[in-house]
Amino acid sequence: MSARERILGRVRRALADVEPDDSPYERAIERSYVRAHGDLDAERTVGLLAENLADYRALVHRCTADELPCLIGRLLAERGSRTVLVPPGLDAGWLAETDVERVPDLAASTPDELDRVDSVVTGCAVAVAETGTIVLDGGPDQGRRRITLVPDHHVCVVRVPDQVVASVPQALERLTPTRPLTWISGPSATSDIELDRVEGVHGPRTLEVVLVGGVSHSPGGDGR
Template identity: 65%
Template sequence: MTNSRDLVLARVRQALGVAPDAMPAPAPAPYEPAVPRSYLREHGVRGAEETVDLLAGNLTDYRARVHRCARADVADTVGALLAARGARTVLVPPGLPDAWLPGGIIVRRDTADSTPHDLDRVDSVITGCAVAIAETGTIVLDGGPGQGRRRITLIPDHHICVVEVPAQVVSSVPRALERLSVTRPLTWTSGPSATSDIELDRVEGVHGPRSLDVVLLLG
């Protein structure tokens, strides 16, 4: 029996209040210090523009639609995406910049008393993000300003996520983790929500938005 296994079994016995076996097990010890993480932090050497291109390519592979625009054009870009879907009612979280919102739409601010049924009735949701990971094509939200509660990006059928470039784009998951806190409600999104059955029939929108538009806000 290995020392690690002895330690695990001893902790289980302690938690269950079970008497130890005839062979005494070691007393539970404090957890070991953090393991040194000397693995590769990112793969390859890329400049900022190449990193953004990689993010866009991987997002597209996951069937997200990627759009690039200047800061002055973000409202027009978002407006065009909403118009293409015929969306009239849009949900936004607290802290979302007003400059990102086009005119001619009904804007609903998310509140704590919004029910799942309320959220299901909106056409689209617009948020920012905490960080975007190029190597995996992943958008991470942590509930910060402009991102809102987790439920608002999981219930509505259409999500528009604005990523500020290059400030919010990193190369790899380890680089992203350096910016994130495990105490916050993290949502990791790689393309629209999708799943497949045993016959590999893909179904989208099962446990999240069926459509994901990512706006890369340049500058």
Template identity: 70%
Template sequence: MSSRDLILGRVRRALADVRRDDTGPVPAARGEDARYEQAVPRTYLREHGARDVAETVDLLAENLADYRAIVHRTDTAGLPGVIAGLLAAHGSSSVLVPPALPEGWLSATEVARVADRADSTPHELDEVDSVVTACALAIAETGTIVLDGSPDQGRRRITLVPDHHVCVVRVPDQVVPSVPLALERLDPTRPLTWISGPSATSDIELDRVEGVHGPRTLEVVLVSGDGGE
């Protein structure tokens, strides 16, 4: 028996005498689980304030910067040049590339590309200077980037080990105002990684140390247009 099975078994035993909520009408197609949705009033705000698209993107940029991410803006045509400039400024000689990263994004750089491989060791990943990925979406109110392991983002570990992460956000399609609206668009069965700024921690004296359990430098490129090839 695995640890997972053991824990779930204890949860089931603890809930064995808990009666299912049988109040209120339930659509037949949704079954008993819908009663739980009805049992808790969800009257919280789904987003704070009314903003148009431009204001939402501006709020995202502001909150990203507040978390010490470095924010850049460009359009689709300018994206390869921006990425090439960021890799050059960082002094990168190698860059990790997810399997479905659009080819055109790296067309302006000669930096050596390293494929996202299942058998890469932590030591091998640590030797790579940078990683470039797309994202699942970005949340304006919290300045959060969400990755879901899609082919244009790669495995979670490739965004945790290299010290420099360049993340491309397609504007406005991938920008949502709030966490509740983000959850509606995310698949909970995927390996979600929520990133608010570069990796950082602090001790009891509040001395900030960056790069402890993720990239020391996070650069977010907000690209208008389709952001494709």
């Protein structure tokens, strides 16, 4: 008898005296919990996202769609980036104001090759205001999961307000569970028993989030 058969046998014995329940899943599982806290409009929801991203030590910028290429070019220049990893479906216009060498997202790339890339620029699937979380699902403008885990600098573009929701339950409604979901709350970090924080342990040391909307928040297109 295999280990699998032994485990399933124990499960069957444990459930032997349980009455069958044919109730549909949506009725069998209680879902009356609060889906979002408060009743924020779109502008305040985006503001909450920016505030919570900053609390997690992400660098937050705000600009219009027209200002985005210039802002991304400036962020890469300030970082001193010479190479940038580009997902296959990223809008080419986003990098129109920079001459940094583009590195394609290739399945054959080794971890060492990815580690030598200075920056990565992606879009996102959805952003959660209450938790300050960016979710990637491997879409065309996000690429493979590993390209946002190995390079040390990640610039993530969020379209506001369309890609911003208030809560995790609202985010889950937009996501497909069979896709490779990556949930990011600030730059990669961990703490030891003495609470000494170390960043860049299992992901980018620097996360820059660009909130792109239709209204400029400063003459320079940067609302830090």
